[in-house]
Structures are given as structure tokens and as C-alpha cells.
Amino acid sequence: MEFLEYNDVSAEIKGNMVPGRLKMTDQNIVFKNSKTGKVEQISANDIELVNFQKFIGSWGLRLFLKNGTLHRYGGFKEGEQEKVAKFFKTNYNKDMLEKELSLKGWNWGTAKFNGAVLSFNVGSNTAFEIPLHYVSQCNTGKNEVTLEFHQNDDTPISLMEMRFHIPTNELAGDMDAVEAFHQQVMNKASVISVSGDAIAIFRELQCLTPRGRYDIKVFQTFFQLHGKTFDYKIPMSTVLRLFLLPHKDTRQMFFVVSLDPPIKQGQTRYHYLVLLFGIEEETSLELPFTEEELQEKYEGKITKELSGPTYEVLAKIMKVIINRRVTGPGDFLGHHKTPAIACSYKAAAGYLYPLEKGFIYVHKPPVHIRFEEIASVNFARGGASSTKSFDFEIELKSGSVHTFSSIEKGEYDKLQKNKE
Template sequence: MSSLSFDNLSSEHLGYWSPIKLKLTPTTLHFKNEKTGKTGHFETKLINTAEWLYRARGYGLCIKLSNKKRYYFDGFAENEFEKVSKYFEENFRVKVKNVETCLKGWNWGQPRFEDEYMEILIDGMRSFDINLKDVNNASLNKNELTLQFQTSDEAFSIYEMRFATVSTNENVMSEMFRNVVKEANILEASGDALVSLKEMHCLQPRGRYEIKLYSQFIHLRGKTYDYSVPKENFVRFYLLPHPDERQIFFVLQVNPPITHGQTRYYFIILLFNNEDEISIDLNCSDQMLQENYNGSISKNMSGLTYEVVTKLYKNLYDQKLTVPNKFESKLKARALTCSYKTTSGFLYPLDKGFIFVPKPAVSIRSDEIISVNLSRASLMQRTFDFDIEASNGITHTFNSIDKSEYNGFLEFIRAKKYVLSNGESVTRQEDWSSSDGSHDGYLERMKEEGKRSRARDAKVIVQDDDDDDEDDEDFNPEEVGESDVAEEYDSEVSPSSSSEDSNAGDAPSKVATSEKSTDEKPAKTKESIKKQVIKAKVDKVVEKKSDKKSDKKASAGDTGTKKKKKKDPNAPKKPLSAYILYSNDVRDEVKRSLPPGSSIGDIAKVIGERWKTVTDAEKTKYANIYKIEHQKYLEAMKKYEKSGIAPEKVTKSQPKGEILGKLSAGVFKSEEFVESSDTSD
């Protein structure tokens, strides 16, 4: 088995759960947070022990590494233990231990410190543990210890925990406090930083900051506010060239965000000039850099400022650097100038998503995108809008993108195989003519709808009334003058053109009368006369179809037309199959073996797998039950049929005006746009 994957797992952090995908390979273990998109991995040679234990969301896997870290993956089914254990033994030479946990729910116990964790034991069994790296502050008050955790933007998360002892010996809590502080990630700028970067131009949060880089966090010190960000909060780094080719953005995406009052910053945005240079000396030894960072950075570094800074961040905090390289605008830039929420900025199409900077910064991953839409913002403006519908229900709209970028951007969207929500209208190149006054998109669209409407009507008439072509002889287009076009809007048009009570026999005479009465009423145009002809044909089609239906109804008793019968509630019910009988017997057992909250589909899948492994003898048992029930069903059906009870037949009648309603709804919709005019009004 080369790899092993699990898709429906979860991981707890600071009290909230995130969906996780897990993939095991012989050399590396990969995991991905499906909510934030953050990925992680570690080499399997670092695995010390692996434990299988029961937790809040079913069975979980705890992996302890030689570097003191632990990883919990929850949501396994009970029957997956053998598969996981076998893979660990064959590929990692590690035996998965089945550890019993205490489920009593007591709020007291014995603390034990191991690696970076504080465990609470009850009756010698683990009840829960706390990752001390999530603690950013700790305080001791006599016999009470208070732990404060990193702030989170989630609705439910751990903010604070307090531990107390009834012992009068204060040394007990003092020792516990020292153990916590030793491993906790208390973000105090104690000791010397690896490097200090002064007067860094920051767009968000706005100002100039001195940024100190420590091995586990960064510290931003401004004139008014200070911020500290632990390395675990970094999600992704972006290096985005400014379209003017003189500046460049360096974006740090963080989660949980840094806060300033009620304002939350999910992005730290630094701005560099392309030509600025810097020279720095790291406050550490070459040996330390070689051991911790594999020589990827050196003690003395110099070069372009943005290159040196991004290299430091990337290697110190083990994050990938995302750079746009697949898209190029008409101006050879990597971004599109646009507006988002009334603020102008730059939209960068990336290999796996989009990012807008500088304010308000927003990042959208490709796996979050449901569909995209490109549309014209205005007939007068030479711009288009770009909409992104995300899986969280939010639609992001980027306005005022220059229309010259449309074709190139559309090709990029298609190459990335995003779903276009506006279908064919996106691909119509004629809607983006470069002519100043020769194109009216609304008029052209109405013309196209008119053409499709008339073609649809003609098709219906040809199919249903092939012998009715002689009605067109009443209309002679040569007798209608070109100057009569304006008369189409005359208020005294004969009511026969729109009346639903007209019949087919009167229509030709009305057309002839309207041609002869030019002295009494204004002359009608081609379009108004065509309307009358189409109306007459539609009436005739309706009349013919109604005659055919009446003939069919008259002969229905003789021909025995097939109609769907109503199900008689008194009729005998068919017996359950052998598989259904088996599933009913084992459903409760399967449901108990799966994690709480498992869907019906998950239960059915497990039952189906079990059915494949059922012995022939057991299958025969259920098959015999089915045969007995089936025989009873046949006998009951014979008695039921002899009784003469039968459900009523279902007959449906189509209203006479249904065809007329369907056709007339589109017949005259866009006739006013058939002939071009100087205006679109």
C-alpha cells in the first residue's frame, strides 16, 4: 500500500474544530485544513509513538514526534483501527497503542507535564491535555493559576482556564507555574531578536514599524501600537509586484487575526521599492542556522530589500511564498486594476485563487470558489465586473476592470476551469466591439431574442399546420410603404391583433379590411400585419389540436390508452428483499460503531460492505424469508384482483389557451427591434 488517505477527519484547536484531510505516505505525512486552506507535513522518521484513543468526536489518532510536538486527528471509525495500525507497522515500524481515556467528566485531577503539553490525569488515565504553545499569558495568585490563550475569531473558542489547589503549600502552584512558563508561547520580547528591521512601510495596519524577528514570533513596534504574531498563526505569504513596476507588496496572511480595538487584521501588508537595498547581520551563530534552518539563510545577508526580507520570513517561519506567474494583462502587469467595496486596488489572479490588495485585502482560494461571472457594468462605461461566488455564501464583486482585459482574463478563467455562471453571454466576443458608437448591446440582444422568437413560432406552425401556407397570400409587402414604420406605435391599431377571442375564419377578412381602409385609418406596417397573420395561424393550430383531443377522448375506451394509475392503498405491499431484511437487522449495530453524527449514506455504505462479506448460509436465511413473504404476496394479489377493486384512472386535459399562452408570450416581445433605428428607445 503506497499511500493511505482520510477525507472526513477533524482537528481541534483552541476549542473549535476544523475539517482535515490526511494523507499518509511511506516518507511523509500530509494534512490540510479545509477551512483555511493551510497545509502541513512532517517526515515520518520523526514519529516516536502513535496512540489510538476515544475522544469527543469518535476515535482519534495521536502522533507524538521526537521534536516534542503532537498531532491529533479525530473522526475515525472504530473499524479503521486495523487499517491504520497495519500501515504504521509496515511503513513506519511504529506500533499504534490502544490507550484508554477517562470519560468521567470530573473537573479535578493530577497534572503531568510531558513535552509541550500539560496532561490532566484522573485515576491514572488521561482526561485531557493542553498544548502550552497556545498559552500566551500565565499568572499566579497564591493557590490559583490562570492561563490565557491566543485570541480567536471563531464563535466558540477557549479564552481562559483557571486551576486551583486546596493545598496550603504554595510551592505546588509555583512549580506548576514554572513548568507552564517554560513551554508556553508567551509573546514577550525577552532576549535578543534574530534581526531588527527598522522603518518598515506597512499599509495594513497602517504606519511605519520596527519589526523584530524572533525564532517563534515577530514583534511589530509602532509609534502608538505594538503587535506580536506567533509563527503558528501564519497561513500564507504573498509577493505581489505593483503594476507600476516600481514597488512590490509583501503580504502576510494570519489566522487568528491581529486586533486593534474592534478592528481585525487578517493581512499584514508591507510595501517595498524595487530598487532599495539592505544589508543585515543575524544575531546568531552559523552553527545554529545550519542546525535549525539547514543553511538556507546565512548570518550576513545583503541585496534588494524585498528579496532579503522575504527570504528571512520564508525560512524562519517555514512558509511557502506565493508569486503570480500565470496571468499577464494587456500592459504586461500581473494584476488588474479594479475597485472592491468602493476602494480601488489590484486584483491578482493566482495559480490557485485570487487576492486583492491593498485595502480591504481579501484572499479567495480556488477550492472555495463555486462560480465566477464576468459582466458589463454599464453601456456607457468601458469596463466590466468580475463576481466570485464563494462556498461560504459571500459574493465578491470587483468593479471597473478595463474592457480591453476581458478576452485575456476570460482565457485565464477558462484555463483554470472555473465555472462560469453567466454561460454563453460570457463568450460572445461581439459584445465587446471597440467601436465608439456603432454598438448598442441592449438593442442587439433584443434583436437576437426577436429572431429566436419568430424562428420558434415558425417552427411550431410548420409542424402543426403544414397545409395552411395559403394564408400568407393575403399579405403583399410591396403595397406597404417604407415611411409607414412609425405607424406601428399608432394607438388605433385594430384590436383583432391582440384579442384572444378572435377565430381563424375571421382573421383573413380582417387583414383584407385593414388594407382597404387606408382612407379611414392610418396604414398598418409590415409588423402589425404579420402579427395578425401569426395570430390567425395560432388560433387555427389551437382549434385543430382541440379537435384531435376530442377524437382521442371519444376513442379512448376502444383503444385502451395507457395512463398512469393511482396507487391503491388497499393493495398488498411487495415483500422486502433479502438485502433490506439484512440491513434492518444490523442497522443499529452499525450506527453504534460509527462516530456520532454519521450520515445515512455513511451507514448504508458500511452495511453494503458488510453484506459483501456475509456467508452464503446467512444470505440463504434471508433469501428463504423473502421467498415465504413473496409467496404470501402473490396469494394476496390474486384475492385482491378477484375483488374487482381498481384505482381510478388519471386523466389530464390541456387548456385550450395553453399553446396560445406559450406562443404569444414570446411572439411580440422584441418585434420593435427587428428593424434598426438611430436610437435604441
Template structure:
């Protein structure tokens, strides 16, 4: 619609991977503006920044594409066919930049050529573009196997989980870059070269002014590797050897800080929804392992004292010099705004916070917490107490008359069950007391009550009878089962509950399962508390 030197169109979409609502597009001599109908958010572009303009056939009608001098591209979809001629005349009169009418490839071929054009990746069939992707939406790009690139995309916030979104795309790029190859040189691997270009043009390798703190080389055991962590006010970015991940703080469901049974390490666990992906494997949990005595010194950047007082209630410090696990957990608690769950009142036969057991073929430790049952390290298995229907003790009397271990099976209200095996017989009474305290129904698989009493008696008559009674008495006297870590505002010291948590005499000889098997099983078994 032409109106006194301006053009305006209704029901026009500012195109992106998550475009949902239309708005009004208005062109004037100084540039153009688009106002979203639902939020009244305004986007403006100055005509002095235009380098060229193109007209395409699109899914909602026609698309006006604005190319800027900095290489970025803005697309407006939903324009009527009759707008073409008046737009041509308007651009020629007021913007003095090239205006092209381009045709898209509609052959339907899935082979062609992928090229970087500005901040977009274009896939061309012949000399026509089939589709393009905004590189600013790319969160990770990696060569998974020979000649294949996996490109992962960021997911929108505050969107219905039933909505379909583009998560990943794979491109097969065979051969070498012959253009750059000299005589006698085979040239660069084409897939690796394109992958590096995508990383360079996307925001993955861009260090922006948003980063508040960088933590180098954090050891991670799920998934295995070392990651540099950059933390911003709204998200964190993990940089690994092969994979990079952007994680919104709003995606962090729970945080756990738990002592390992060897009394030398601390496990820091992030529960994520949605999970991160590495190839075909999803990881709903990240598990970092820190040496209890290792310290780190970091300084905050791109933040001032006034922001710390107004946004973080003065709890952030400009400088940290403390044990690594304490610094990392404190930063997560304040920046992500999540409470940190630590061990509660449960104590094992060895006065630890966990019991040694096996989940399928993987040995690990079971942490009975105040509101959850958590198995670590791999595969991470979280069972909220509220989702447990009942618990069954199994293999109580199998084999010899004095069994050395038993199994524990959790039946969930969803109909699923999760089993843990090879639990030392000395832990039986402590688990029973814990289940009673949490009002969780439990039973023995052996329906003969007399045999159950006999097995219980065998446990109590063992050489550890005095220790069992003493631990049970200590558990009953526990008066501070609080599982939320709060250092009381002192960011440079650890609360007393940590000193208790590391007082563990359990066996530390732990075997770790294979990472690929653990990761695939994590999706099947992990559940999250609402």
C-alpha cells in the same frame, strides 16, 4: 508522599495558560523538580532562589505557589488536601522561607483592584485575590478608549484549533493615581499607568539575545502605520505607536511580493493564521509598501557563521545593503522558511501583472497569479484557484452598445461569491485567456450567445485591437510561469522576474478605502489555500 527526606506527588500540573498534562512533583532539600508525564520534560527550581511559598484552593484540588527572588512565580496544581501539614513541616525544616495559607475571593464580583505582583497581574476583591495572569503570556496591552485597557495573550503552538484559549481581556480602570499626585496635581491616568506597567513587566519591551536583525520604521498600509520589526529564529515582533504584535513564523501561511501598477512601489503581503488583532478588528493579512528605489543597510547580530552554515545552509549574510523590499523578502524567505509568491505568466492590456478594478467601494488591483487570485491593497482578498467553481462576466452589454467596463464574479465551491467591478473592456480577452489556461469554467451572464458574440466582436474591433492581439500572443509564448521567488543564492540581487514585474504601464491613480472598513471586510472575504 514522604520518602527519606523528600516529598513526591503524582498527577500534579505545572500551571500555565496552556497546561494540558500532569506530571510528578518532587521536593528535596536542594529544591524541587517537576517531570511532565507525556513529554518527560523536567522543570527544576533551586531552594536558594525561593523567597516565599503559599498554599491556595484551586480547580484541581490545591495549589502550591513558589515565589522566587527574581519576582517570578511558579504554580503547581492538583495537590491533595492532606499534603498541607507535611508540606508545612518540610518547608520549615529544609527551605526556611515563609509558608502562608491564603484564601481566594469567591464573591463573584467583577470589580476590585488590579496590581502587579512579580511577573503576574493580580485582580483582588477586598484583600483577597480573585485571579491572576502571567505577564509573560501578554503580547499586547493598549488603552483602547478612556479608562479601558485591552490585554492580548499569546496563543499556544501545536494545539487543536477547537481548544478554548484566553485571547483577550479588558479591564476598566477609572480615575487617576492619587497616590503619586502632589497637591494641586490630578495625578497620572490610572488606566495608562497600569497599561505601561503591564508592558514593562511583560516581554513586549524586553530586548533579548534572540533578536537576529532589527528593521526600523517599515511602512505598513494594512493595518496602517509604521512598525519596527525585530526578527528572531522562531518569531518576529512588530512595535508600533499603539500596538505591538508577536507573530510566530509558523503562523505565516503565504508570502507575496508584487509590483504596484505605478512602477514605483512594491507590495509585500503576509497571510497569517491565526490573524493579528487590534481591538475588535482582526487582520489575516499584513501589507507592507516599499519604494522600489529605497535601500537599507542592516547587519545581523547574535548569530555566527557556523549557525548560518548549519541552520540556514549558508544562505544568510552577515551584512545587507540593497533595496529594502529585497532585504525584507530575503530575510522572511530564509528565517520563516516560506517561499515567496511573485507574478506568473499573466499580462494585462498594458503588459502589467494586475488589472485595475473595484471591490465594493474600494478601488484596487486584481492579481491573477498561477495558483491564486489576489486583490490589493484593501480589503485584501485571496481566492485560491482550486476553490473556484466558475467565473461569470457581467454587465457586458449594459448601457450603450459599446460598454466601457464590465464586472467579474467568482463563484466559489463553498457557495460564496466575490464580485469585482469597473474592469476596463480592454482586459476582457486577457482575463478570458487566463481562465482558459487555468481550466477555470467561465460564462457570460447574458444567456443569449449571439449577444455575447456581438460584445466580443465589439471588443476586438476597438481601437486597441492590435495591442490586444499582440499581448495575447506574448502571453501564449510565456514559458516561465514560475511564481516562487528564488534569487538563486545571491542575496544581494533581484532575479530577472522582478525586472519583468515592474514593467507596467497601468494607471497608478489609486484611491485607498478607509482602513476600518477594509479590515472588517477582509475577514469575510479572505480565504486561504490548504
């Protein structure tokens, strides 16, 4: 099987170039985010057209899909154009054309909508493009449309908003050009508005991060976290991973939702939601779907009536709707016959869980470490020449070190075996 692989390519995500690894095979194109481990896959059959275009300091691939979405990857060298073009022609039967950009610097031109992309053209060349799912809000004024954008916390400078002035066109007749522009944007924008009934509602759940009691309302494309002070609407597409972890006391369960990008509360960023449930808390609910709809939408993976422990019901609904597996602890059992290792991290007490493909610590702050990120681990003697505890240090390939301290001596052999 012929394939091309690039280990130092970046994907453009909300205005930020995110490093990762790009692999192109005869079946699909796969990008793996180096930071989060998230994998994005594009089927060869979904590609409408491909361009080779100039990026800042390098060349890049521009993939436009049949569903109207745009993907851009930077970090290619000019000399690789011929090899990449040959690959696309041979495997996908696509001609890779070089995309000419307008460098005039004019701020007037023609706005064109193509799928989920807004292009601003000067003459016959594109000055810039906006993937419309980056748009968080769109407002209109007299002869004006304002676009607001989802922010990316990983980039030092973010585009907050952009205004388009649309002159009155007497030839347009009854059609309002501003309203038509607004409608085109809203059709593809990632604007979350609560409409319709929730699929499931869970009341007064105990949330450790962010702290408080919250109602969770699950909708088709997002879920709402509603508390006394704060209200969050979280797109399902931002959920990276789900974890279900038994508390060391065996009477409670942690349900952890990993988010990228995180939710914000003032200047605080929450990359994880950590919910705590009592083992004996139970709930029962009925999903607002017919049996036929459940079969069609979710392939029969979930039933109309659900009952059982609350954490189990919530985990099952999230797993099926988001289509993410729920990760539990691996085969590890510690000194006290539980998967949790009591320890301290950054002066806060919590629990470390060895997983099948990494470690997770809850809960303040939550930390998830994948095995592929780890450069080395070290068992160190605890502070003040302690003989009753030890420290477990994990050094990442990025150079940062996570130290989990005050671990009982009895866990040493168990962790040592798990490391091997």
C-alpha cells in the same frame, strides 16, 4: 504503496475542530486544512504512540510524538478502528490502544506533565489534556497557578483561563510545588517575551494593513510590529504565506504576509499585513551571526551582509527564517503590461493579481483565493450597461462569491486566456 485517506476528518486546533483531509502513507501522515490550504506533515519515525479515543459524536486518533507534542483528529467511525489499527501495526509497527477517559466529573486529581502536554488524571484515567503551546501566559498565587490561553477566532466559545489549586505538601520539603508546576508549564508554553537581540530591524515602514508606520524587529521565533499606538508580537509559526507584488505604477512594491490566526486590534481582525515600499528605497544590514552559524542554522541560504531594495532584504530574511517561499505574480501580464489589474472590491479600489495557483487582491480588504477553492468564474457586464468595463465574479465551492468590478475592457482577453 499502501495508504488510508479520509476526506471528512477534523484536526483539533486551539479547541476548534478544523475540517480537512487526512492521508496516511507508509512514510508520513498529512493533514490539509480545507479552509486555509495549510498542510501539516508528521513523519512516521516521529510517532511515539497512537490511541483511538472517544470524541464528541465520533471517534478520533490521538498521536503523541517523540518531541512531546500532541495531535488529535476527529471524525472517525467506530467500525474503522480495526482497519486503522492494522495500518499502524503493519506500516509503523505501533499498537493502537484505545484510550480510556475518566467520566466521573471530579475536579480534583493528579496533574502530570508529559512532553508538551499537561494531563489531568482522575485515578488511572485522563479527565482532560492541555497541549502547553496553547498557553499564552502562566501566573502564580498562593497555592494557585493560573493558565491563560491563546484565543481561536474561528470558534464561538473559547477557554480563556484555567486555575489549578495546589495544596501545601509537607512531604515536599524545600521544593515549592507551585513554582515547580509553573516552571513545567513555562518550559513548553507559547509565551512570547522579547529577550536577546533582534536578527534584523527595519525602521518606519509604511503599513497599509493595519494602517500606520511601524518598526519591524525580526527575532528567531517571532517578529515584532511596533508602532506609535499598537505593538504586536507575531509568532513565525502563524505565518501562512508571503507575497511580493509589484504595484501597477511600477514604482512601488507590496509585501503581503498572510497570518493564521490573525492579529487583533480591538474587535478588528487582520489576516494579512500589507506593507508598501518604494522601488528605490534601499537598506543594508549585518546579521548577528558568524558564517558558521549561518551555515548551520540556515544552510547557507542567506549571507551575513545584506543590501539592496528594502522590500527585497525583508522578503529574503522572512523567507529564510520562516522557511516559506515568497510568491510573486505568475506569467500574467495585463493590458498595461503589468501583472496588476485595477478594479474595485466592496466599493474600495485596489489591484487583482492572477497568481500561478490562485488570485490575490490588495489591499482593502486583502483577499487570497486558491484555485482549488474555486467552483466557477464568470465575466459579467459592468453596472449601468457600461461598455467600458466589466465585472469578474469568482464563486467558491463554499457558496460565497467575490465580485471584482470596474475592470477595464482591455483586460478581458488577458483574463480570459489566464482562466483557460
